[in-house]
Amino acid sequence: MLVVSCFKTKGFLRIKPFNIQTPLLFCSSTTFPAISKESNPVSFLQPNRTTLFRQLKQRPTLSQLKETHAQIITQAFSQDISFVGSLIRSYTSSNDLGYARVLFNRYPFTSPPTLLWNLMIQAYSKTLNSQESLHLFRRMLSLDGPIVPVPDSYTFTFVITSCSHQPSAVEGQNTHGRVIKSGFESDLFVGNSLVNMYSAFMKMEDAQKVFNEMPQRDVFTWTSLVSGYAKSGEMGAASELFARMPERNDVSWAAMIAGFVGGAKYNEALKYFHDMLFDAKMKPNEAVLVSVLSACAHLGALDQGKWIHVYIDKTGVPQSSNISTALIDMYAKCGRIDCANQVFSGISKRDVLTWTSMISGLSIHGLGKVALRMFSQMLGEGIRPNNITLLGVLNGCSHSGLIDEGCKIFYSMESLWGIAPTIEHYGCLVDLLGRAGQLERAFKIARDMPMNPDIVIWRALLSACRIHGNASLGEQIIDYISKMDPIGHGGGHVLLSNLYSSLGQWERVDRMRKLMSEIRSDYNPGCSWIENVDRDTSEVGGSFEKGKCRRWIYSQH
DNA sequence: ATCAGAATTG
Numbered sequence: 001m002l003v004v005s006c007f008k009t010k011g012f013l014r015i016k017p018f019n020i021q022t023p024l025l026f027c028s029s030t031t032f033p034a035i036s037k038e039s040n041p042v043s044f045l046q047p048n049r050t051t052l053f054r055q056l057k058q059r060p061t062l063s064q065l066k067e068t069h070a071q072i073i074t075q076a077f078s079q080d081i082s083f084v085g086s087l088i089r090s091y092t093s094s095n096d097l098g099y100a101r102v103l104f105n106r107y108p109f110t111s112p113p114t115l116l117w118n119l120m121i122q123a124y125s126k127t128l129n130s131q132e133s134l135h136l137f138r139r140m141l142s143l144d145g146p147i148v149p150v151p152d153s154y155t156f157t158f159v160i161t162s163c164s165h166q167p168s169a170v171e172g173q174n175t176h177g178r179v180i181k182s183g184f185e186s187d188l189f190v191g192n193s194l195v196n197m198y199s200a201f202m203k204m205e206d207a208q209k210v211f212n213e214m215p216q217r218d219v220f221t222w223t224s225l226v227s228g229y230a231k232s233g234e235m236g237a238a239s240e241l242f243a244r245m246p247e248r249n250d251v252s253w254a255a256m257i258a259g260f261v262g263g264a265k266y267n268e269a270l271k272y273f274h275d276m277l278f279d280a281k282m283k284p285n286e287a288v289l290v291s292v293l294s295a296c297a298h299l300g301a302l303d304q305g306k307w308i309h310v311y312i313d314k315t316g317v318p319q320s321s322n323i324s325t326a327l328i329d330m331y332a333k334c335g336r337i338d339c340a341n342q343v344f345s346g347i348s349k350r351d352v353l354t355w356t357s358m359i360s361g362l363s364i365h366g367l368g369k370v371a372l373r374m375f376s377q378m379l380g381e382g383i384r385p386n387n388i389t390l391l392g393v394l395n396g397c398s399h400s401g402l403i404d405e406g407c408k409i410f411y412s413m414e415s416l417w418g419i420a421p422t423i424e425h426y427g428c429l430v431d432l433l434g435r436a437g438q439l440e441r442a443f444k445i446a447r448d449m450p451m452n453p454d455i456v457i458w459r460a461l462l463s464a465c466r467i468h469g470n471a472s473l474g475e476q477i478i479d480y481i482s483k484m485d486p487i488g489h490g491g492g493h494v495l496l497s498n499l500y501s502s503l504g505q506w507e508r509v510d511r512m513r514k515l516m517s518e519i520r521s522d523y524n525p526g527c528s529w530i531e532n533v534d535r536d537t538s539e540v541g542g543s544f545e546k547g548k549c550r551r552w553i554y555s556q557h
Numbered sequence: 558a559t560c561a562g563a564a565t566t567g
Contacts, residue, residue, distance in 0.1 A: 089558085119558070157559050192560040199561090223561045254562040261563090287563035294564065326564055356565050363566090391566045424566060431567085456567060 052077065056086045062094045069099075079108045088116055092123040114149040118158060125162040133162040134171060153187040160193040169201040185213070192220045199228025204237075219245075223252045230259025235268070254287040257295075266295040270304065283315075286322060293326035302334035309343075325353045332361025350378075352386055360392035368400025387419050394425060398432035406432045423449075427456050434464025439473050447480070 052075070055068045069087060077083045084103055091100035104112060104120055117140050124133035137159045140149055151159075156179050163172035176194060184190045191214040198207035207228050211221060222245045229238035242248070242256055253276045260269035273292045276282050284292070289312060296305035309327055317323065324347050331340035344350075344358045355378045362371040375393050378385070385393075390413055397406030410429050413419050421429075426449045433442035442461055446453045458481060465474035 093558090115558080122558070154559060161560070187559095189559045194560095196561060218560090220560050225561095227561065249561090251562045258563060285562080290563045322564055329565065353565060360566065386565085388565050395566065427567070460567085 048075075049077065052083070053086065056090050059093070060090065062096055065090050065094055065096075081108065084108065085113075085116055088112075089119055092119045095123070095126075097123055097127065110147060111143055111145065111149060114152055114155065117149050118152070118154045121155060121162070122158040125158050125165070130162040130165040133159065134166075137162075151182065153184050153190050156182070156184050156187075157189045157193045160190065160197050164193070164197040164200040169198075169203060172197045172201065186215050188214070188216055188218065188221075192218070192224060195221055195228070196224040199224050199231065202228065202232040204228055204232055204234065219247050219249055219252065222246070223249070223255060226252060227255035227259070230255050231262070233259075233263050235259055235263055235265065248282075250282060250285045250288065253282065254285060254291065257288055258291045261291045261295050261298075264298070266299045266301075269295040270299075270301070286317070286320060289317065290322050290326040293323075293330045297326075297330040297333040300334050302331075302336060305330040305334055319347075321347075321349075321351050321353055325357045328354065328357040328361060332357070332364065337361055337365045337367070350381070350383070352383055352389060355383060356386070356389040356392055359389060360395065363392050363396030363399060366399050368396035368398075368402050371396035371400075372402065372405060385417055385419070387422060387425070390417075390419060391424055391428060394428035394432065398428055398435055401436060403432060403436045403438075423451050423454055423457070426451075426453075427460060430457050431460040431464070434461055435467070437464075437468050439464055439468060439470055443473065443477060 052068060052072055055064070060068060065087075072078055072080075072083050072087070084107060088100050088103050091097070091103065100120065100123065104116060107116070117136065121133045121136050121140075124130060124136065137151070137155070140151065140155075143149065156175065159175055160172060160179075163169075163175050166172070172194075176197075179185055179190055179194070191210060194210045195207050195214075198204070198210065207225055211217070211225050214221060222241065226238050226241050226245070229235070229241065238256060238259055242252065245252065253272065257269050257272050257276075260266070260272065269292060273284070273288065273295075276284060276288065289308060293305060293308055296302070296308065305327075311317075312319070312323060312327075324343055327343045328340045331337070331343065340358065340361045344354060347354055355374070359371045359374050359378070362368075362374065371393060375385070375389070378389075390409065393409055394406055397403070397409070406429070410421065410425065413421060413425070426445065430442045430446050433439075433445070439461075442464065446457050446461055458477065461477060462474055465471065465477070
């Protein structure tokens with residue numbers, strides 16, 4: 001039996017369920033929202049079964065849904081199984097898992113049918129808490145009694161999606177076994193989620209095997225496989241598949257372009273973007289644009305970046321936070337901090353990402369003081385920094401010699417924002433102190449920090465030694481490195497070699513080069529990209545037609 | 558009711 005209190009205030013009907021120990025549909029002290037004639041004109045007076053069902057079917061907003069829920073309780077329909085099901089469905093589609101879960105747990109008389117298990121499992125698979133989705137699935141399997149819910153192809157599709165969000169592939173592999181036992185192997189959706197799951201873990205032999213054995217495939221199947229190869233850096237395999245795909249859409253293109261960017265094949269990324277534009281039916285989506293802007297940023301390809309900016313404005317792509325972030329980053333890395341700032345100023349609602357890209361941009365331009373000012377402005381607007389924001393700020397301090405400020409931020413980041421320094425933050429600190437000439441202190445920090453120093457740290461330290469002409473500390477550091485890990489660290493030896501040569505001690509350079517070849521270091525010769533700006537063809541808003549593209553000079557030194 | 562994609566530091 002249900003108890004609810006109804007009372008009228010200022011013309012509104014308020015309904016509040018009481019908390020009693022009988023198996024309530026709803027056991028919560030929440031006050032339901034007021035029901036007004038305006039917000040619910042039809043059902044205000046006498047809602048019956050049919051009108052209540054109609055209200056639930058019409059994709060209500062969360063507050064409308066709660067009103068309807070309150071009415072169901074007052075009409076004593078709350079033990080009605082079909083109402084419970086509809087309510088759960090509505091709450092999951094409104095992404096209110098709390099209410100949905102309460103209803104699900106208190107499902108009256110029997111265990112919920114498969115459909116409701118599926119809805120709950122699917123809802124959790126979309127959240128960060130996808131573990132819960134697997135818990136539910138395990139509970140579903142462990143039930144026994146006369147009527148038990150049986151997993152169907154929907155269940156497996158959602159469970160496998162949750163598996164692809166787990167830290168390891170074991171859950172996914174187990175579920176795959178269960179799929180085979182239950183005979184859902186040949187289902188298109190189950191197959192697609194399996195290909196996607198194996199691709200997410202970059203287990204491409206397995207993904208390919210599932211793909212090969214599927215009786216039918218669609219764009220999702222192909223795109224999932226392509227993006228798996230792209231993520232694994234196997235762009236040869238990816239482009240081969242991409243060429244063979246019977247049908248492509250914007251996500252397929254995005255997978256290819258992002259794959260090239262991830263593998264530092266920026267020119268290839270731009271080439272695919274060009275091909276995509278050539279296909280009149282294809283419209284680059286946000287993911288494509290963000291990836292291509294990143295490619296421009298890495299190449300220093302300002303003109304192409306500008307072209308994409310104009311394209312975004314002209315074609316009315318909604319200027320999202322991601323797009324703004326990518327534009328700011330592109331302009332900053334291409335040396336146009338003024339344009340970056342222009343984009344930043346034009347944003348109506350700034351978030352951590354846009355702030356971070358602006359601050360980092362200022363930092364790499366040596367504008368540490370401005371970066372710091374922006375940082376405090378950001379804090380003033382109540383936006384919490386993340387670890388990358390702090391990296392940007394620390395980087396700005398080290399490039400502008402703001403030692404006290406940098407140290408202060410480093411040593412208070414954990415207490416102020418709950419962000420524990422990672423090895424990258426330590427790298428900034430060592431760099432900061434090293435550049436400032438506090439070499440001993442920097443070395444001590446590298447030695448005593450909670451994690452093993454990596455090559456980036458040693459490089460910062462050794463180049464600081466070089467700048468400040470302190471070869472003996474450099475040697476001391478190298479000794480320390482070789483004691484810790486005698487094999488590897490090729491980069492460190494190269495740096496020591498540079499350190500010596502800058503000091504004119506050539507006999508030692510010789511010794512170091514020998515040592516380097518002995519330890520077979522994975523050192524790659526430095527290289528740089530220089531954009532060959534051809535003014536005739538690079539006007540903003542120009543096209544990417546053949547022959548009009550940039551040429552590149554590749555120089556090695 | 559169903560499955561695919563992106564960015565921020567050196």
